[in-house]
Amino acid sequence: MTELVFTECRIGIQSRSWLKTAATYSEPGPGVTRVLGSAEHRALLPVLADWYREAGADAVWLDDAGNLVGRWEGSLLDARTLLIGSHQDTVRQGGAYDGIMGVLLPLAVLSEINRSGRRPATAVELVAFCDEEGTRFASTLIGSSAIAGNFNRDLLAVTDSDGVTLADALRALGSNPDQIDRVARQPEQVSGYVEVHIEQGPILEAENLPVGVVTAITGIERHRLTITGKAGHAGTTPMHLRKDALVRAARAVLVVDELCHSTDDLVGVVGQLDVTPGAVNVIPAEVTMSIELRSPDSAIRRRARLDLMERLAGALDGSGCQWKVETTYEQNEVRCAESVQWALAQAVEDAGYPVRRLFSGAGHDGLAMAHLTNIGMLFMRCKDGLSHHPDESVTTEDLEASGQVIRRFIESWPG
Incomplete structure (x- = not known):
């Protein structure tokens, strides 16, 4: 300094x-x-x-x-x-x-x-x-x-x-x-x-x-993404038959990160990730995660939100898991x-x-x-x-x- x-x-x-x-x-x-x-x-x-x-x-x-x-x-x-x-x-x-x-x-x-x-x-x-x-x-x-x-x-x-x-x-x-x-x-x-x-x-x-x-x-918006799969025994369920919610959530985290890296005047983070049932030998049945986006320009942030939803659909649709997004907070x-x-x-x-x-x-x-x-x-x-x-x-x-x-x-x- x-x-x-x-x-x-x-x-x-x-x-x-x-x-x-x-x-x-x-x-x-x-x-x-x-x-x-x-x-x-x-x-x-x-x-x-x-x-x-x-x-x-x-x-x-x-x-x-x-x-x-x-x-x-x-x-x-x-x-x-x-x-x-x-x-x-x-x-x-x-x-x-x-x-x-x-x-x-x-x-x-x-x-x-x-x-x-x-x-x-x-x-x-x-x-x-x-x-x-x-x-x-x-x-x-x-x-x-x-x-x-x-x-x-x-x-x-x-x-x-x-x-x-x-x-x-x-x-x-x-x-x-x-x-x-x-x-x-x-x-x-x-x-x-x-x-x-x-x-x-x-x-x-x-x-x-x-x-x-x-x-x-900056303007801020926060969302809650819930991904629902199916629990199962981690030792007996074949990999190709699994509906692992955490694997899909990992892809969603990358979606958020890639979106923010590719958009000027936009930052974002996945700061919370809750896994159910959270057992060492059980396939994750559900993951709830936070998504936060920030920008000093509402137009940029809102376009990014639409882009996010499209990218999430591309990453999660057809995966065998269900997913939904709820907006929990928005401040212009x-x-x-x-x-x-x-x-x-x-x-x-x-x-x-x-x-x-x-x-x-x-x-x-x-x-x-x-x-x-x-x-x-x-x-x-x-x-x-x-x-x-x-x-x-x-x-x-x-x-x-x-x-x-x-x-x-x-x-x-x-x-």
């Missing part, structure tokens, strides 16, 4: 200190595991609130969706509010930067602005969203969708593996999910939303750049607003860096926030492009560089 020289690196040093402490609020084991409503989440909240106050927040509160919010008033009392935020939760055995860095780095920036004695024109609210990953309840964007006003109240009844409902998990944080609708903001109150996030990819590192301006957040891509992209790009230039524009292949809270207001994102370089892994890593210099960009952005945002 490029070695950048700053006289003090105050923002980078402060944010790294907070990030190191936040990472200790984790379940035992490799990396960081902090899921919605867990003991670790509950313990971190008052610590975050204290940091907000130390950074000069005029008000700090936990809303009824489990989001921690701090507000810094602006010099123009009638200006709309700029929202900045990211999520507190992690995947299991994740890293110390995904999500929470987008809270603590802007917090260090706001602390520096407050320390200078100046106020930006617009009020700023920093939001630590309760859940983006969906690790515990398999429902992503809970906190941001509540603020954006498109939260599905049916999710409050969803249970985790222990039978605990989402509503009860929010109550454990100190929120009142019965009043979750009150969390929603009105578009006329908000001037925009910005999120800072590690890139989770290798482009910035490969191009030796500390930051990049995000153009779009979200374009970052040109006005926010321009302001971020100007801040990058003012901080002395080249402007690199790139799209995000991962989902973010901006997907929900786009229902409320114009959104933008700033990516920060991470080592080896690694994320969702204990070895996530960033430098203090890149934290400082990103912080300098965000400070310029906040101080120039018109409200």
Whole structure:
């Protein structure tokens, strides 16, 4: 990584200190595991609130969706509010930067602005969203969708593996999910939303750049493919008479991989594979597998879906096995607003860096926030492009560089 020289690196040093402490609020084991409503989440909240106050927040509160919010008033009392935020939760055995860095780095920036004695024109609210990953309840964007006003109240009844409902998990944080609708903001109150996030990819590192301006957040669709064959004794059933569901599933995995390799701006994965009965000496009778496709362009993704179905038919029809595909999730891509992209790009230039524009292949809270207001994102370089892994890593210099960009952005945002 490029070695950048700053006289003090105050923002980078402060944010790294907070990030190191936040990472200790984790379940035992490799990396960081902090899921919605867990003991670790509950313990971190008052610590975050204290940091907000130390950074000069005029008000700090936990809303009824489990989001921690701090507000810094602006010099123009009638200006709309700029929202900045990211999520507190992690995947299991994740890293110390995904999500929470987008809270603590802007917090260090706001602390520096407050320390200078100046106020930006617009009020700023920093939001630590309760859940983006969906690790515990398999429902992503809970906190941001509540603020954006498109939260599905049916999710409050969803249970985790222990039978605990989402509503009860929010109550454990100190929120009142019965009043979750009150969390929603009105578009006329908000001037925009910005999120800072590690890139989770290798482009910035490969191009030796500390930051990049995000153009779009990828669209995602997920499917469940079920292949049904016939179980039988693995030692007595002749090979030519078998209806082995796993053999057909292996071909389906290759279909997905080949499709994504041959289609520009498309990525995909088979991340789950469940085999029944799963015995060492029994021919697999049924396989259920996940298929995920992602693209920043809905037209590409939808064409790929049609192509996938044709290729699966070619690989599975006539095999003696039955198969079906169910769509389990679809989220269209979200374009970052040109006005926010321009302001971020100007801040990058003012901080002395080249402007690199790139799209995000991962989902973010901006997907929900786009229902409320114009959104933008700033990516920060991470080592080896690694994320969702204990070895996530960033430098203090890149934290400082990103912080300098965000400070310029906040101080120039018109409200």
